[in-house]
Every structure is written in structure tokens, then in C-alpha cells.
Amino acid sequence: MEEVHYAILVIHLIVGLALVYLAMKAFKKTKYPPMALLAVGFALIVVGDTIIGDIVESFGESLVSEIVEEGIEIAGFIVLILAVKRS
Numbered sequence: 001m002e003e004v005h006y007a008i009l010v011i012h013l014i015v016g017l018a019l020v021y022l023a024m025k026a027f028k029k030t031k032y033p034p035m036a037l038l039a040v041g042f043a044l045i046v047v048g049d050t051i052i053g054d055i056v057e058s059f060g061e062s063l064v065s066e067i068v069e070e071g072i073e074i075a076g077f078i079v080l081i082l083a084v085k086r087s
Contacts, residue, residue, distance in 0.1 A: 013050050016049075020042045020046060023039035037083035040076075040079050041077065042080070044076030044079060045076035048070070048071075048072030048076055052072055
């Protein structure tokens with residue numbers, strides 16, 4: 001069962017990083033500032049959910065670690081909202 005968890009984690013990370021890469025590539029091509037915000041927002045969500053979330057999970061669940069993980073994700077969503085509002 002643990003192998004399935006890690007396989008899903010790897011797929012999640014690959015797809016998330018591909019999204020961040022495409023957003024950065026689009027920003028470099030267009031130099032459109034909201035596109036940079038999209039890239040940053042997606043990066044925060046991928047880092048918060050996939051990387052920080054699983055690192056925290058491996059050390060055991062605690063309220064502080066959960067707050068840190070969710071805080072990074074919330075920040076990512078706020079940046080995405082700013083990107084959409086500015087476009």
C-alpha cells in the first residue's frame with residue numbers, strides 16, 4: 001500500500017512541477033506580470049501540498065506542522081487570486 005502512496009506522490013509532484021514550469025515559460029515569453037504571479041502561486045501550492053505535506057507527514061502529524069503546510073497552500077491560493085484579479 002505504501003508503494004501506491006509514493007507512486008501517487010511522484011505523479012502529483014511531476015504534474016505540479018510541470019504546471020509551474022509551463023507558467024514560468026509563459027511568463028518569460030510574454031513578460032506579463034500576472035503570469036509570474038500564477039507561477040508563484042502554483043509553486044507555493046505544489047511545495048505546500050506535496051513537498052512540505054509529505055515531509056511533515058513523515059515526522060508525524062502535529063498541529064504546528066499542519067498549520068505550516070496549510071498556511072503555505074493558502075498563501076498560494078491568495079497569490080493565484082491576485083493573478084486572476086490583475087489579468
